[in-house]
Amino acid sequence: xxxxxxxxxxxxxxxxxxxxxxxxxxxxxxxxxxxxxxxxxxxxxxxxxxxxxxxxxxxxxxxxxxxxxxxxxxxxxxxxxxxxxxxxxxxxxxxxxxxxxxxxxxxxxxxxxxxxxxxxxxxxxxxxxxxxxxxxxxxxxxxxxxxxxxxxxxxxxxxxxxxxxxxxxxxxxxxxxxxxxxxxxxxxxxxxxxxxxxxxxxxxxxxxxxxxxxxxxxxxxxxxxxxxxxxxxxxxxxxxxxxxxxxxxxxxxxxxxxxxxxxxx
Amino acid sequence: xxxxxxxxxxxxxxxxxxxxxxxxxxxxxxxxxxxxxxxxxxxxxxxxxxxxxxxxxxxxxxxxxxxxxxxxxxxxxxxxxxxxxxxxxx
Numbered sequence: 001x002x003x004x005x006x007x008x009x010x011x012x013x014x015x016x017x018x019x020x021x022x023x024x025x026x027x028x029x030x031x032x033x034x035x036x037x038x039x040x041x042x043x044x045x046x047x048x049x050x051x052x053x054x055x056x057x058x059x060x061x062x063x064x065x066x067x068x069x070x071x072x073x074x075x076x077x078x079x080x081x082x083x084x085x086x087x088x089x090x091x092x093x094x095x096x097x098x099x100x101x102x103x104x105x106x107x108x109x110x111x112x113x114x115x116x117x118x119x120x121x122x123x124x125x126x127x128x129x130x131x132x133x134x135x136x137x138x139x140x141x142x143x144x145x146x147x148x149x150x151x152x153x154x155x156x157x158x159x160x161x162x163x164x165x166x167x168x169x170x171x172x173x174x175x176x177x178x179x180x181x182x183x184x185x186x187x188x189x190x191x192x193x194x195x196x197x198x199x200x201x202x203x204x205x206x207x208x209x210x211x212x213x214x215x216x217x218x219x220x221x222x223x224x225x226x227x228x229x230x231x232x233x234x235x236x237x238x239x240x241x242x243x244x245x246x247x248x249x250x251x252x253x254x255x256x257x258x259x260x261x262x263x264x265x
Numbered sequence: 266x267x268x269x270x271x272x273x274x275x276x277x278x279x280x281x282x283x284x285x286x287x288x289x290x291x292x293x294x295x296x297x298x299x300x301x302x303x304x305x306x307x308x309x310x311x312x313x314x315x316x317x318x319x320x321x322x323x324x325x326x327x328x329x330x331x332x333x334x335x336x337x338x339x340x341x342x343x344x345x346x347x348x349x350x351x352x353x354x355x
């Protein structure tokens with residue numbers, strides 16, 4: 001059947017860089033034109049392959065930064081010893097081509113339909129905010145009224161990715177609250193959090209898990225609990241996830257995605 | 266912080282490779298550790314990616330669950346550490 005994808009098969013497609021946005025001094029968003037892109041869900045990834053003149057090939061997985069229905073975009077943080085990110089954040093030009101395949105992943109996704117109508121807690125460490133931004137944009141585009149809190153741990157205000165977009169959401173969007181913790185450097189007069197995420201902070205920020213007489217029946221406690229998405233460096237994700245479970249979140253309601261060491265947010 | 270521990274990824278990072286190997290989205294598949302019996306989705310498993318390939322370990326007992334090594338375009342797969350791996354959660 002022409003045009004029918006074989007189930008589960010991923011093919012490498014040529015992506016063309018359509019736009020480049022500098023988010024911070026080390027982070028860049030690339031909007032990609034991928035003919036034949038079949039659409040994606042909020043929170044999914046794509047793989048990028050770069051092939052050197054000598055045939056050496058490097059593949060990396062990046063979270064998709066755009067909402068379903070928007071052009072595919074990725075947001076890349078430069079790792080100074082990286083093989084791929086220096087090209088994507090410094091050398092890449094509009095019109096450049098490379099191979100991508102996707103979308104990938106069925107675990108760290110938020111569909112935004114009636115099955116996802118519980119409050120959302122999003123926790124980001126550094127560039128872990130990228131898939132969470134796709135979820136926030138998707139929430140706006142589908143007109144969802146699900147209440148959302150985003151806790152964003154980052155070293156300094158200068159390193160906040162999507163800062164104007166997040167500040168705009170915080171001020172204008174109903175039901176969205178963005179809470180920053182600036183772990184290394186704070187601007188004068190800063191009254192927000194200024195430390196690494198800990199259990200006390202999570203207790204203050206996270207939606208409480210229902211308990212007591214008004215709690216739902218024991219047969220379905222998990223389905224009505226708030227849903228948490230935690231993304232960032234491994235140590236950040238481990239800390240936040242264990243704090244949430246200690247606060248009563250069912251482990252299966254805490255979705256995690258770790259991307260290894262990229263500095264301590 | 267142990268440098269190796271800090272490089273641990275999770276199964277989300279290998280979703281593309283798993284589709285290549287299994288022909289299906291596998292990050293939501295459920296695996297059972299053959300050593301300690303822990304049951305969990307592939308997305309939650311610990312993933313190490315040294316240059317030679319990919320090693321997937323149990324988060325509870327550290328048992329090696331899966332190993333993937335690509336040689337000359339062929340991916341060799343070792344699933345001996347798993348008691349089971351199924352696409353459908355249950």
